[in-house]
Amino acid sequence: MARTDERFRGAYNQLLDYCDDLSVGDQLPAELTLAAHLDVSRTVVRAALERLQSEGILNWDGRSKSLLREAKATDRLEVKFQQISPEELEHQFLNWILRFDVPPQTSLNVTELARKFGVPAYGLQEFLASLSRMGLVRRRAKGGWELVGFTRDYAVELSDFRMMMELNAISHLLALPDEHEIWSRLAELEVAHRKLAEEIDDRYHDFSVLDEQFHTAIGSVVKNRFVTEFQKVITLIFHYHYQWDKKDERERNLAAIGEHLDLIEALKTRSEDAAMKAARHHLTTSKQTLLSSLRIHALS
Incomplete structure (x- = not known):
């Protein structure tokens, strides 16, 4: 699969989001596990892992895939999404919370939610950061996000x-x-x-x-x-x-x-x-x- 393919780019960015929840030195799971998590083929996963290694983010040696450094915003690849507007994202997310589909203190999986709401993962990260000012979500001490919820x-x-x-x-x-x-x-x-x-x-x-x-x-x-x-x-x-x-x-x-x-x-x-x-x-x-x-x- 060509490196310019949008599916590869989306999967690569999602893999960066996955790494955001890890610490330097942590191991990534097997390719099959990553493929299921990202909802892509093993071929796309391998291409994304190769890119992570070439960028010095990951050390990939056989089954060992250890994180070398935290990802930066400049590591992300541009993806052309047919995405919803920020206003619609806000409406859908608050709708999801206020219908009590998830309980308070639930960990939020950025990759899964980005897929659910049809937005790039980095866009959802920015949205969660803005929503944290309203007290509905908060950052976890070890990375990632948690739903505070409507109490x-x-x-x-x-x-x-x-x-x-x-x-x-x-x-x-x-x-x-x-x-x-x-x-x-x-x-x-x-x-x-x-x-x-x-x-x-x-x-x-x-x-x-x-x-x-x-x-x-x-x-x-x-x-x-x-x-x-x-x-x-x-x-x-x-x-x-x-x-x-x-x-x-x-x-x-x-x-x-x-x-x-x-x-x-x-x-x-x-x-x-x-x-x-x-x-x-x-x-x-x-x-x-x-x-x-x-x-x-x-x-x-």
Whole structure:
């Protein structure tokens, strides 16, 4: 197989990721084991091992394959991936976490996850590094990554942080002129909320999408890179929690619609006291609902 072949390049980079979890002097497993791990043929594995040896990363002598040095970013080969966007990767990964497909403290296999989400392994490494700032994953002491997961403590801290961010956004919103686009957007959302309330018996499961749109609209008035970064994970988590607990779903969603409408009405009157009171009430209720939803996963 030619060295310029994309399959070889992808396998070679995955083998570098595998070596990232090793220490200098450690042995790599047999070729068959590596072929199964990388999902390639033994021919591709041998070509990748030869490249590692020529680059001084590996000493390959018969069955002995010992790591000589840690890989650098410049050791990687360019691969043209038909990959998903960073935004889609974030959505899929958080979706994976929030559906509780894996428990907290699970070791994350970068090679397997890169294949799962259709991204290069180095791109997933960069994504995990950015996600670690949100506290959902962390680096292991001996290399690699570990899923911290969505716990009760995380839910409490996230809810409290959400309260601060959204109250700040409401202060910004109330200061905006009448011609600002947020007012027409709130008018549209008010109509959508009233329509959903009228059709609640058949459409109560649609509330999670409307909730996401509503809180995203309020947060959009604040132009702050740090708020933007955390707003994405906050929005997605509070979007999904409506799907975790189906008990009394219609009643809970109808009550939340009423709380949204109370906040919209307070915003329309430009009363900061009324708006803050309505927002605190709704966000407190939302926090309690989130914690209650976690009980079905034995996390609360």
